[in-house]
Amino acid sequence: QVQLVESGGGLVQAGGSLRLSCAASGRTFSTNTMAWFRQAPGKEREFVALISRSGGSNRYADSVKGRFTISRDTAKNTMYLQMNSLKPEDTAVYYCAASKTPFLSDSEAGYDYWGQGTQVTVSS
DSSP states (O other), X not given: OEEEEEEOOEEEETTOOEEEEEEEEESGGGOOOEEXXXXXXXXXXXXXXXXXXXXXXXXXXXXXXXXXXXXXXXXXXXXXXXXXXXXXXXXXXXXXXXXXXOOOOOSGGGOSEEOOOEEEEEEO
């Protein structure tokens, strides 16, 4: 099994920045592609960004492209999401996810392990 723990969420003003972290533990050798998803109140969970095991490939939702940057430190078993120019519509619970496969999926179904989430609130 793999355990994922997110941190770094909080309250920030519009235009500000936050850096989320996702620490993996357990059978981390079984993790491949990792991703961030988010769920706003009253909405379905949506894809934010993904990164391949090597970090050489990534993909972003159109809504965050140019503002968010995903990265990972394999040696530390940690993934990050640097969020800049935050907007009130970025307010959501952010979840990290890990897949056993190398497929670059932007679907929840493509991921086997999930964290508990961290709240990000952006005030206007």
